[in-house]
Amino acid sequence: MSTTILSIESSCDETAAAIVVDGREVKSNIIYSQIELHKLYGGVVPEIASRKHVEKVNQVIRAAIEEAHVTWDDINAVAVTYGPGLVGALLVGVSAAKAVAYAKKKPLVGVHHIEGHIAANYIEHPDLEPPFMCMVASGGHSHLVYVKDYTTFEIVGRTRDDAAGEAFDKVARAIGLGYPGGSKIDKLAKEGNKEAIHFPRAFMEDAPYDFSFSGLKSAVLNYLNGCEMKHQEINRADVAASFQQAVVDVLTDNSVRAAKAYGCKKLALAGGVASNSSLRENMQRVASEQGLQFYYPSPIFCTDNAAMIGVAGYHNYMAGIRDGLDLNAIPNLKI
Numbered sequence: 001m002s003t004t005i006l007s008i009e010s011s012c013d014e015t016a017a018a019i020v021v022d023g024r025e026v027k028s029n030i031i032y033s034q035i036e037l038h039k040l041y042g043g044v045v046p047e048i049a050s051r052k053h054v055e056k057v058n059q060v061i062r063a064a065i066e067e068a069h070v071t072w073d074d075i076n077a078v079a080v081t082y083g084p085g086l087v088g089a090l091l092v093g094v095s096a097a098k099a100v101a102y103a104k105k106k107p108l109v110g111v112h113h114i115e116g117h118i119a120a121n122y123i124e125h126p127d128l129e130p131p132f133m134c135m136v137a138s139g140g141h142s143h144l145v146y147v148k149d150y151t152t153f154e155i156v157g158r159t160r161d162d163a164a165g166e167a168f169d170k171v172a173r174a175i176g177l178g179y180p181g182g183s184k185i186d187k188l189a190k191e192g193n194k195e196a197i198h199f200p201r202a203f204m205e206d207a208p209y210d211f212s213f214s215g216l217k218s219a220v221l222n223y224l225n226g227c228e229m230k231h232q233e234i235n236r237a238d239v240a241a242s243f244q245q246a247v248v249d250v251l252t253d254n255s256v257r258a259a260k261a262y263g264c265k266k267l268a269l270a271g272g273v274a275s276n277s278s279l280r281e282n283m284q285r286v287a288s289e290q291g292l293q294f295y296y297p298s299p300i301f302c303t304d305n306a307a308m309i310g311v312a313g314y315h316n317y318m319a320g321i322r323d324g325l326d327l328n329a330i331p332n333l334k335i
């Protein structure tokens, strides 16, 4: 018998619902992105995000069920992201999931957002099983996670300051690309020379798998200011390519070193920044050189989505994890 999960995600600015069967098969994956709204403000405005989630959450749930051609009888459990994220945004998804679980008498399963990002890798890679090392890099998080089994995780490294996606967004804004900047830098960098400007790569002596992006971000801003003061023309493509390469070098080096140190044969990438073409290529090359099998999800499963929450929710459900109707949103939820 198969196990069908209805999943809900609303931790930031995507209102999403999905139907996932047996933790791998995505029957539907509905994402309402609020990005056009937040663009006007140069970043996500939490209050606007919460209000939009309230407006959209029932629609996306209904659409996910319709598109998957399932009935409530087919659904075994309701999975929902309960942290980390914006508290008001999370509360909308959690409340909707609790209401559905109560009304339809379904078990409720809380899911950690980062565990969801990691689980996105299982969707298109049937051969991928733990243990493996996973670099989760998004707008809100940058964590290097050892995935011991489907529900056991160890944080091996983390950012000391900005998340990788945050650095992309801030640099994009500084060179006038607008928000969200990651994909725009990715595109512009293809026209630039990644060796044109040397930006710093920060490696921590006391915690060898931690990383930091605030020094890099400041170096880019200083470079731009310097050019302006000297009335020097700025080659934005070179700035984008050189900055991107600095991020890629740090993420790749830390991930591969950690995977080797933990005796992993597999390395995976996850989160919004995992869409970055240069990061994928670079990690693929270095991982192959080091004898590691390398995995990453399609862009649609890198960005925030509910299918990944359905996959992680399936594994929690199979492990017997259940939550009560007192499940709360936890903005700083730890893995």
Ligand code: KG4
Binding pocket: 012, 137, 138, 139, 140, 141, 164, 165, 166, 168, 169, 180, 181, 182, 183, 184, 186, 271, 272, 273, 274, 275, 276, 277, 302, 303, 304
């Ligand atoms: O996972 P995600 O959709 O949301 C969070 O959980 O934060 O990640 C969004 C982040 C943004 O900072 C965005 O600029 C970045 O992922 N991003 C990229 C690319 N596409 C999205 N960064 C670099 N290269 C890309 N192609």
Ligand code: ZN
Binding pocket: 113, 117, 138, 271, 272, 303, 304
């Ligand atoms: Zn995310």
